[in-house]
Amino acid sequence: xxxxxxxxxxxxxxxxxxxxxxxxxxxxxxxxxxxxxxxxxxxxxxxxxxxxxxxxxxxxxxxxxxxxxxxxxxxxxxxxxxxxxxxxxxxxxxxxxxxxxxxxxxxxxxxxxxxxxxxxxxxxxxxxxxxxxxxxxxxxxxxxxxxxxxxxxxxxxxxxxxxxxxxxxxxxxxxxxxxxxxxxxxxxxxxxxxxxxxxxxxxxxxxxxxxxxxxxxxxxxxxxxxxxxxxxxxxxxxxxxxxxxxxxxxxxxxxxxxxxxxxxxxxxxxxxxxxxxxxxxxxxxxxxxxxxxxxxxxxxx
Amino acid sequence: xxxxxxxxxxxxxxxxxxxxxxxxxxxxxxxxxxxxxxxxxxxxxxxxxxxxxxxxxxxxxxxxxxxxxxxxxxxxxxxxxxxxxxxx
Numbered sequence: 055x056x057x058x059x060x061x062x063x064x065x066x067x068x069x070x071x072x073x074x075x076x077x078x079x080x081x082x083x084x085x086x087x088x089x090x091x092x093x094x095x096x097x098x099x100x101x102x103x104x105x106x107x108x109x110x111x112x113x114x115x116x117x118x119x120x121x122x123x124x125x126x127x128x129x130x131x132x133x134x135x136x137x138x139x140x141x142x143x144x145x146x147x148x149x150x151x152x153x154x155x156x157x158x159x160x161x162x163x164x165x166x167x168x169x170x171x172x173x174x175x176x177x178x179x180x181x182x183x184x185x186x187x188x189x190x191x192x193x194x195x196x197x198x199x200x201x202x203x204x205x206x207x208x209x210x211x212x213x214x215x216x217x218x219x220x221x222x223x224x225x226x227x228x229x230x231x232x233x234x235x236x237x238x239x240x241x242x243x244x245x246x247x248x249x250x251x252x253x254x255x256x257x258x259x260x261x262x263x264x265x266x267x268x269x270x271x272x273x274x275x276x277x278x279x280x281x282x283x284x285x286x287x288x289x290x291x292x293x294x295x296x297x298x299x300x301x302x303x304x305x306x307x308x309x310x311x312x313x314x315x316x317x318x319x320x321x322x323x324x325x326x327x328x329x330x331x332x333x334x335x336x337x338x339x340x341x342x343x344x345x346x347x348x349x350x351x352x353x354x355x
Numbered sequence: 356x357x358x359x360x361x362x363x364x365x366x367x368x369x370x371x372x373x374x375x376x377x378x379x380x381x382x383x384x385x386x387x388x389x390x391x392x393x394x395x396x397x398x399x400x401x402x403x404x405x406x407x408x409x410x411x412x413x414x415x416x417x418x419x420x421x422x423x424x425x426x427x428x429x430x431x432x433x434x435x436x437x438x439x440x441x442x443x
Binding site: 238 | 359360368375380383387415416418420426434439440
């Protein structure tokens with residue numbers, strides 16, 4: 055995913071723009087938070103005017119949405135703030151109606167935004183991967199990254215996993231820092247990471263304060279932290295592959311140095327795989343017997 | 356996790372994407388200056404405070420979850436001569 059390093063950007067600093075893309079009805083407004091230069095995949099905050107309607111339809115690419123305020127109806131189902139949607143490419147949803155207005159975080163994954171009127175799924179759609187969940191009341195918080203991520207963040211940083219991709223281990227999640235949270239280390243990851251503050255203010259040693267409406271898209275191996283939050287935060291986050299916390303305490307390292315350190319760790323923890331992967335004789339084209347078409351079927355890699 | 360469904364992209368959509376990419380490049384340039392240049396003096400102070408905390412008895416460096424350790428002098432990093440950069 056080729057997106058610029060956008061960190062920090064506060065969307066309350068800029069006005070909404072009218073959405074004019076083909077297929078989208080009048081009454082939708084957006085703020086662009088980040089966009090992939092290769093594919094047009096993007097993350098936006100969006101506002102739907104009171105009375106906004108869209109007919110039944112689908113997108114040619116997967117999209118995710120987190121409702122931030124107001125409520126959105128799909129057919130007869132009402133979805134309030136906190137509802138999370140993951141809608142695979144080609145899966146149609148019934149008529150959309152926003153009776154009193156709403157705002158949301160809207161992400162089109164792997165391609166530019168699109169909407170096609172349809173009252174049935176595309177024949178290539180994966181409907182079994184459709185997720186619609188109340189992320190506030192329907193899921194409870196996990197501490198210490200829920201034991202999923204080692205080494206883990208400090209106590210007081212909590213997680214709710216909304217999407218887990220089994221092939222790439224990419225995640226979508228809600229995260230929270232309790233009041234007076236602090237974590238004195240510097241972190242980086244092998245994955246790109248994206249975050250949006252639904253509410254609250256936190257501080258990162260490199261970038262200063264990130265308030266409500268604060269956003270970042272951070273490419274791999276970029277230092278972030280130490281972290282703190284005076285009154286706590288509620289955030290929405292995503293990664294494009296496995297999230298591993300590389301912690302250290304040298305504030306002046308570069309992404310290249312961090313990547314080399316990550317590779318050194320791989321050499322220590324999976325030495326045989328590392329030796330095979332760095333081979334220069336051309337044999338190292340990974341073939342996954344379980345998922346032989348993983349490259350063709352993945353836009354993450 | 357399938358690819359997007361093959362489709363034809365309307366010209367209006369292509370133009371919209373192109374414009375948004377241009378805007379994003381300008382935004383990135385602005386953020387890079389704000390972070391790498393304007394915020395640098397404050398950040399140098401934050402680095403100093405962090406490096407003090409990880410050596411302070413009872414505080415220390417967060418290794419994993421609630422495990423912390425105080426970093427001894429001989430492990431402390433040295434500031435390189437190159438300019439510090441945080442947005443890439």
